[in-house]
Amino acid sequence: MNNRHLTTEQRARLLKLATYASVSVALLLILLKTSVWLMSGSVSLLASLIDSLMDAGASLINLFAVRYALKPADHDHRFGHGKAEALAALAQAAFITGSAVLVMLQGIDRLLNPRGLEAAWLGVAVMLFSIAATMGLLLIQRHVIRRTGSTAIKADALHYRSDLLLNASIIVALLLAHYGIARADALFGLVIALYIGYGALRIGWDAIQILMDHELPDSVRNEALALARAIPGVVDVHDLRTRQSGQQWFMQMHVELPSNLSLAQAHELGEQVRLTITKRFPQAEVLVHKDPV
Structure with a gap:
């Protein structure tokens, strides 16, 4: 079944499922990464923690925007509140761009000032758990996007797809740093930053097209x-x-x-x-x- 055959109630349930799952995963990863960073002092984990904080902020924006967009039309909004989703996607594009800049700055700093990472294996365990939780969330989001075509959920899913690459690169960087190749972390970070930035441009462009009343396909x-x-x-x-x-x-x-x-x-x-x-x-x-x- 595709988005053309869903009732309004079915669509609302799917969108709420995706937004609540996104916020829950983001908050869980923040708590976990904060605990391990305090124990290890790992700079890579700190960068990942900041990225998760930005994801949580974007997911919360998404949660409230989708709830608002699902409100029925009223006297002041005769065509409904649906464009709140596109506004949320624009806000998330800004968050994604901020994440890309943060990772790029982190990568450049590591290239110029390479240093060893502490508690590498503990960090690897945290990243493996993050990958597993993120993959579970992406499965939910993929299902919702396929059924609803929501722009806001697409933007949110981009966060977590980029997180998979980020977490995988941190695992590789932690292992390479553990064996003496400190600059690997920086190189992986720069590549991921470019990918995140490209995705932010696509999400922002799609949201602008909806706000500008672009024709349906x-x-x-x-x-x-x-x-x-x-x-x-x-x-x-x-x-x-x-x-x-x-x-x-x-x-x-x-x-x-x-x-x-x-x-x-x-x-x-x-x-x-x-x-x-x-x-x-x-x-x-x-x-x-x-x-x-």
């Missing part, structure tokens, strides 16, 4: 047009306009109908068009304008 538009044109009595369809706001889609179209129809008949055909499209795309709100030909 051509495949969706073409299918909506085909469904409308297949209704018996519809002559043609033109001027289709679409946009997305969070989990809600909006479609407007002009439907050409025979001019000899009564007002009631024209209205009935317009309703058939609307209901046919919303049956295929339950998250779509369809506005049909009837043109006589």
Whole structure:
């Protein structure tokens, strides 16, 4: 089942599941990394702890933004609150960029001032646990993204995908440093920083497109047009306009109908068009304008 067949309640449950899981994992990793860093004094673990703190902040923003985006339309927000998701994605892109800069600065400092790492094996154990917890969270997020297509959850998942690389590099760096190759930590960190920065640009760009009312994918538009044109009595369809706001889609179209129809008949055909499209795309709100030909 894909995002086109979910009810509003199912979509809300999935989004809440992903956000609560993200915050829980972030807080657990912060507690664990803080404890081990205090015991070992490892600079690499400190960098990982700071990254987790930034992830937790982004996840909390995501949690409140998704909850707000799921609020139904009201008198002051007649099109709903869905764009809060895109705003959250922009905020997370900023957090991700901050993480990339932090890792780059850490890597440059390690290249210029190489030093040994303490408690390497304890750090490896912490990173292995972090990888396992992060992979479990990513499985949940992947399921939710596949079902809902949420921009905010995509942005959050990027945090934790980058964390997998970061944690794996720290494991390698800890082992190499343990055997006397101190600069390996810096080189791994710089590569990861570039990857994180690239991902932040992609997430930010997608969020901007939603905020700028970018059209839905051509495949969706073409299918909506085909469904409308297949209704018996519809002559043609033109001027289709679409946009997305969070989990809600909006479609407007002009439907050409025979001019000899009564007002009631024209209205009935317009309703058939609307209901046919919303049956295929339950998250779509369809506005049909009837043109006589």
